[in-house]
Amino acid sequence: MYSFDWTGSPRAWLTRMRDARTWRRVTPNVWLIGVTSLLTDISSEMIASILPLYLVVFLGMSPFMFGVIDGLYPGVTSLVRWFGGVAGDRSRRHKELAAAGYAVSALSRIGWLVAGANPSWIAATVTADRVGKGVRTAPRDALISLSSAPQDLGQSFGVHRAMDAAGAMLGPLAAFVLLALAPRRFDLVFVASFAMGIIGLAVLLLFVRNPDAAAPPAVVASTTGQLRALLSQPKVWTAVAASAALAAVTVSDAFIYLSLQRQGVVSAAAIPLLYVGTNCVYLLLAVPFGAMADYVPRWKVFLGGHVMMVAIYLILLIPNLPIGGVAAVLLLLGGYYAATDGVLSALISGALPRELRGSGLGLVATAVNIARLLASVGFGWLWSRRGGPAALMAFAIAMPVVILVCGWALRRTEREIIET
Amino acid sequence: MTWRAWAFIAVIVAVGLAGAGYVRFAPGEPAVSNRGAVTDAPATRLSVAPARPFIMVRSMVADDSFNHIALAPLDAPEGPRFVTPLSCERVFFAAGRGVCLTIGLEGITTTYAAQVFDEQFAVSGTVPLTGMPSRVRISPDGRRAGITVFETGHSYAESGYSTRTTLIDTASARIIDHLEAFRVTRDGVPFHAVDFNFWGVTFARDGNRFYATLGSGEVKHLVEGDIDARTMRVIASDVECPSLSPDNTRVAFKKAFNSARGIGWHLHVLDLRTMVDSALTAETRSVDDQVEWLDDDHVMYHLTGTRGADIWSLSTIGAEPPRVVVPLAYSPAVVR
Numbered sequence: 064m065y066s067f068d069w070t071g072s073p074r075a076w077l078t079r080m081r082d083a084r085t086w087r088r089v090t091p092n093v094w095l096i097g098v099t100s101l102l103t104d105i106s107s108e109m110i111a112s113i114l115p116l117y118l119v120v121f122l123g124m125s126p127f128m129f130g131v132i133d134g135l136y137p138g139v140t141s142l143v144r145w146f147g148g149v150a151g152d153r154s155r156r157h158k159e160l161a162a163a164g165y166a167v168s169a170l171s172r173i174g175w176l177v178a179g180a181n182p183s184w185i186a187a188t189v190t191a192d193r194v195g196k197g198v199r200t201a202p203r204d205a206l207i208s209l210s211s212a213p214q215d216l217g218q219s220f221g222v223h224r225a226m227d228a229a230g231a232m233l234g235p236l237a238a239f240v241l242l243a244l245a246p247r248r249f250d251l252v253f254v255a256s257f258a259m260g261i262i263g264l265a266v267l268l269l270f271v272r273n274p275d276a277a278a279p280p281a282v283v284a285s286t287t288g289q290l291r292a293l294l295s296q297p298k299v300w301t302a303v304a305a306s307a308a309l310a311a312v313t314v315s316d317a318f319i320y321l322s323l324q325r326q327g328v329v330s331a332a333a334i335p336l337l338y339v340g341t342n343c344v345y346l347l348l349a350v351p352f353g354a355m356a357d358y359v360p361r362w363k364v365f366l367g368g369h370v371m372m373v374a375i376y377l378i379l380l381i382p383n384l385p386i387g388g389v390a391a392v393l394l395l396l397g398g399y400y401a402a403t404d405g406v407l408s409a410l411i412s413g414a415l416p417r418e419l420r421g422s423g424l425g426l427v428a429t430a431v432n433i434a435r436l437l438a439s440v441g442f443g444w445l446w447s448r449r450g451g452p453a454a455l456m457a458f459a460i461a462m463p464v465v466i467l468v469c470g471w472a473l474r475r476t477e478r479e480i481i482e483t
Numbered sequence: 484m485t486w487r488a489w490a491f492i493a494v495i496v497a498v499g500l501a502g503a504g505y506v507r508f509a510p511g512e513p514a515v516s517n518r519g520a521v522t523d524a525p526a527t528r529l530s531v532a533p534a535r536p537f538i539m540v541r542s543m544v545a546d547d548s549f550n551h552i553a554l555a556p557l558d559a560p561e562g563p564r565f566v567t568p569l570s571c572e573r574v575f576f577a578a579g580r581g582v583c584l585t586i587g588l589e590g591i592t593t594t595y596a597a598q599v600f601d602e603q604f605a606v607s608g609t610v611p612l613t614g615m616p617s618r619v620r621i622s623p624d625g626r627r628a629g630i631t632v633f634e635t636g637h638s639y640a641e642s643g644y645s646t647r648t649t650l651i652d653t654a655s656a657r658i659i660d661h662l663e664a665f666r667v668t669r670d671g672v673p674f675h676a677v678d679f680n681f682w683g684v685t686f687a688r689d690g691n692r693f694y695a696t697l698g699s700g701e702v703k704h705l706v707e708g709d710i711d712a713r714t715m716r717v718i719a720s721d722v723e724c725p726s727l728s729p730d731n732t733r734v735a736f737k738k739a740f741n742s743a744r745g746i747g748w749h750l751h752v753l754d755l756r757t758m759v760d761s762a763l764t765a766e767t768r769s770v771d772d773q774v775e776w777l778d779d780d781h782v783m784y785h786l787t788g789t790r791g792a793d794i795w796s797l798s799t800i801g802a803e804p805p806r807v808v809v810p811l812a813y814s815p816a817v818v819r
Contacts, residue, residue, distance in 0.1 A: 115644060116593075119615040119633045120572050120586065122787045123813065124771045125682070125723075126633060126644045127698070128746070180787040182769050183745025243588070254505050258498045265494040269487045330613070447677040 076358050080351060085218065092210035093219045095271045096203060097226035102263030103165060104227050107192065108234025109256045110175065112335075113242065117249045122180045132186045140197040141432040148201030148425020149286055157202040157209070157421055158273035164199025165267060168192050169260030175253040201425030208412030208420050209274040214357055216413050217364070220405030221353020228346040228400075232339060275417060289422045298414040298476040302362070303427050305469035306407055309369050310434035312461045314376070314442055316341070319396065322379045325451055328389050337393060344397020352401040353409065361410040362473040368402030369466050371395040376459035380452060407431075529554075529565040536819045538783075539576050540812035542566065543791045552583065552604070557817065560809045567604045572616045575816045578625025580653040584616030597630055599656040608656020613647055618724065618773045621653065622686035622693075627710065628653055629662075629684025629693065648681040648695065650710060662695060662715070665708060669717040676700075683724035683773045687731055694725045694734060705734070705753070719753060719760075724773035726782070732756060735763075735774045735782045735799065750774065750782065752799050766797050766805045775815050783808060783815045 079085050118124045147164065151157040174188030204220075211219035238252050245251055294300045320337050323329050329337065356364040375395050378388050408424060415423045445454035528548075536557040542548040542564070552574050553564040571583035583598045583606075595612035597619070614632035621628045628651040633644050648662040662681040667674045680698040687693060691711055697704040705722035708715035725734040732755055737748035747769025753760045763782075772784040780800050785792040794809040809815060 115633060116615060119617055122771075123785055123792065125617065128771075129644070132746075180769075180771065181745075182747035182771070186746055250509065251506070254502055258502050261498050262495065265491055269491050269494075443678070450677075 076355060079358065080354055085354065088212065088215045089219055089222050090210050092272055092274070093207055093222060095266060096207055096210070097223045099165065099263045099267040099271065100203070100223060101226040101230035101233075102259050102266065103168065104230025105234040105237060106172065106256045106259035106263065107168065107196075108231050109238040109241075109252055109259070110172065112235035113238045113249065113252055118185075121247065121249055124180060124182075128182055128185065129189070132189050140193045141429050141436070143194055143197030144200050144432065145422070145425040145429040147198040148205065148421035148423070148428070149289055151202035151205055151421030151425075152289065152418055155275050155418075156273065157205045157275075158267070158271060161199045161202040161206060162264060162267050164195045164197070164202070165260070165264045167195030167198070169195075169257060169264055171195065172253050172257035172260055176250055200428055201421050204408045204412070204424040204428075205421040206271065206273070208408070208424070209417060210272075213413055216409035217353040217356030217358075217361060217406060218350065219353070220409045221350040221356075221401075224353070224401070224405040225346050225349035228342050228349060232342050232346065235335075235339075289419070290426070293415075293419060293423055293426055296414060299411065299423055301472050301476045302407075302410055302414060303423075303430050305362075305473055306365075306427055307430040307434040308465050308469060309462075310431045311438050311441075312458050312465050313369070313372055313435065313438055314455070314458055315435065315439050316396070318439070318442055318446075319375060319379065319392065322451055322455065323384075323389055323392065326379070326384045328384050328386060337389075340393040341396045341400070344394055345400040346397075348398055348401035349405060352398070353405050356402075356406045356409055360477060361406055361413065362470070362477070364402050365406050365410060366466055366470055366473075368399045368406070369462065371399045371402065373459060373462050373466070375399070376455050376462065379455050380459065527563045529556075529563050532565045532567075536817065538777075538794075538809055539574060539581070539816045539818055540564075540794065540809055541571055541574055541814045543793075543811040543813050545791075545811075552581075553812070554818075555809055555812075561807070569598070569600060569604050569606070571598075571814075573619050573814045575619045575621050575628070575814070576818050577621040577623055577816070580621060580625040580628075582619050582621060582628045582630065582651070582653070584612070584619055584630065586616065595632060597628070597651065599628070599651070599653050610649075610651055610656055610658060612649070617646065618683050620684050620686060620773070622690035623688050624690040626653060626690045627651065627659065627686065629686065629695070631682040631684070646680045646682040646698075648684060650684070659710065660713065662708070665713045665715050667697065667706065667715045667717070669704075674717065681706075683726075685725050685727045685734070685773070687727060694727060696723050696725065698723075703739070705736070719758065722751075722753065723748065725753075726774045726776060728776050728779060730779055733799070735776065737770055737772070737774075738762075745769075747771070750784070750797065763797055763799060765802050766795075775817060777808065777817060783817075785813050785815075 115126055118126045147160055151160045171188050171191040174184065174191060178184035178188050207219055207223055208216060241252050241255060320334050352364060375392055378392055381388060407427065411423050411427050412420055442454050442458065445457055533554055533556040537554045538557055538560050540553055540555065542551050542553040548566040550570040552567045552569045552571060555564045569583055572586055573584040575582055579602050581600045583600060585596050585598060587594045595614060595616060597610045597612055598606045599608045600606050612630065612632050614634035617633050618631040619628060629648060630651060631646050631648045633646055650659040652659050676699050678699055682696050684693050684695045691709060693708045693710065695706050695708060697706045697717065702720055703723045704717045705719040705725055706715040707718050721738055722736045723738065725736045727734055734753045734755060736751055736753065738751045739748050740746065748771050750763040750766055750770050751760055752763060768786060770784050774782040774784045777783045777796050781796050781798055783794050783796045785794050791811055792813045793807045794812050794815045795805045796808040797805040
């Protein structure tokens with residue numbers, strides 16, 4: 064499917080994966096952050112999975128309201144990611160900032176209980192959840208990176224992302240069981256979701272340590288100063304630019320599933336199953352791919368993930384796609400997430416001094432988020448003007464070019480590091 | 484054990500107790516909504532179906548009538564009702580034919596269907612649906628039904644949902660077509676985009692002409708359509724969920740607002756003869772429903788609290804405040 068110039072043999076990597084000592088190198092702090100993310104993802108996915116039913120059938124609303132909410136705050140939740148990271152570095156209080164984000168999201172669950180059918184309150188509830196998610200992302204990743212040895216970053220982020228994906232799979236299941244036991248008691252789902260969120264927050268506050276709590280605050284005083292400090296590192300700005308450029312030619316899940324549906328191979332009712340399938344693959348591959356990123360240069364794993372995305376485009380372009388094509392798309396999409404999401408955080412963390420981890424991770428999260436928005440707008444525009452296959456074709460041509468340019472740039476920064 | 488472990492156990496216990504307390508003390512089934520202006524549902528029931536005219540509703544009363552279709556006499560709609568054996572999420576009825584939209588569980592997947600029924604509430608046919616039931620209307624001559632469902636994960640918008648609107652022949656309980664397959668024109672020229680969504684059909688007296696919403700991008704258009712010709716044309720914008728008045732001269736609809744006071748929808752009426760749009764300012768709350776005309780001068784719609792819904796009525800010509808017309812009910816249809 065794709066090839067790395069291995070610095071070691073695949074067998075050595077497999078041996079490493081089977082070795083218990085490899086697993087022991089993932090610190091308790093990382094496992095505990097993973098538990099917080101798992102519980103929080105159960106909490107948020109419980110609600111996300113029942114929300115359409117609650118709004119449309121229970122309240123009799125049109126869920127187009129989410130379009131209105133998205134229109135209200137464009138880019139706000141993107142920028143919040145960057146500020147969360149910067150604030151974490153400045154105060155050295157990554158743990159407290161992450162906790163604030165988790166707390167806001169957990170408390171937003173109560174919003175559903177009191178909002179009823181009031182659109183303004185529903186908008187406030189959804190926005191609070193999103194802001195909480197935005198604030199916590201960079202400080203949480205900074206905590207993971209500060210709790211791991213530089214050579215184990217890939218595996219640590221892999222473990223964290225696998226636990227996150229597990230929560231995303233358990234959440235809808237929990238909501239389904241609750242509603243089967245107590246039909247129409249959506250309020251019980253909100254209460255259970257709140258409880259999960261609070262327990263997740265308690266794990267973070269009580270058991271997760273802030274590794275750099277005793278260190279002096281960062282010397283850089285201004286936000287722009289921090290940005291300058293970040294961009295003075297070639298490895299960092301190259302990685303940020305590369306990840307944004309790649310995100311700008313990445314088709315979102317929604318479009319991929321829509322393409323499968325337009326092909327006629329899956330029905331609309333099967334779409335939730337596609338999400339489950341993708342998540343399942345992500346869950347299984349996050350640790351192996353993360354560990355691989357500690358073994359071969361991380362940028363190669365990261366680009367390898369994007370090669371899988373190119374393969375998805377090409378499969379979607381096959382006319383009269385057989386059902387096996389759907390399985391291949393799910394495998395590749397899960398693999399894409401496993402090889403890119405946590406690996407990018409490991410790549411950025413590995414290139415940064417400790418006091419710039421939060422702002423670096425926040426910067427890349429914001430850049431990728433904005434690039435994704437642009438990609439969705441661009442792909443949607445192409446789709447409506449020229450049709451699905453033409454839009455896919457354009458992205459299938461653009462992505463390999465971007466991969467090659469990014470590969471060249473990332474390899475260069477690697478050489479510079481070696482030379483200096 | 485360390486104090487942290489004890490604190491964690493304390494958190495678990497507190498959360499468990501709070502959850503148990505909620506389950507114990509929260510009202511179990513949908514009860515009175517949180518607005519205070521609601522009267523209780525009638526304690527007694529009618530033993531025989533009332534004579535026309537009556538209002539058909541889905542009952543939201545927290546007893547064994549919950550979700551069942553109920554009939555309330557038009558001259559005393561807040562009084563005792565007749566409860567039918569059919570249960571639905573949404574219902575409509577006209578000229579001897581009704582359509583009931585249902586949700587069922589089959590294994591771990593949810594199934595959606597439209598049941599066509601007659602005046603004796605006997606189901607004559609079932610049409611499977613592809614998404615969550617949202618709106619249903621039947622033409623005044625009873626021949627056709629228009630059903631809107633919401634499909635998840637189908638829209639090309641990142642966080643969006645999309646609709647599918649299906650026309651059904653009520654005599655055979657077969658699908659005539661989907662609005663997505665109709666030709667659309669705007670200002671006389673063909674109009675098409677991949678993000679088209681159609682919802683909220685309302686039929687004219689002849690059972691062939693209809694109005695509906697066409698959403699594309701941020702704009703919601705009002706379209707006038709012809710079923711036999713499979714065509715639609717855009718006649719106005721900023722119109723959602725149209726409902727044609729009994730005399731076929733006006734369309735009541737909801738219009739989105741987004742101001743410092745919040746977001747939501749307000750009710751408006753568009754006069755089709757003059758194309759003059761007037762806001763129904765006596766209702767200040769957000770209404771998200773396809774309204775039903777109570778008579779030529781009043782519209783009805785539901786308002787939901789956290790635990791139930793009531794049907795309210797509002798004058799389209801006067802300024803008197805809205806009032807509850809059928810308490811603890813949903814999805815009204817006037818059967819004349």
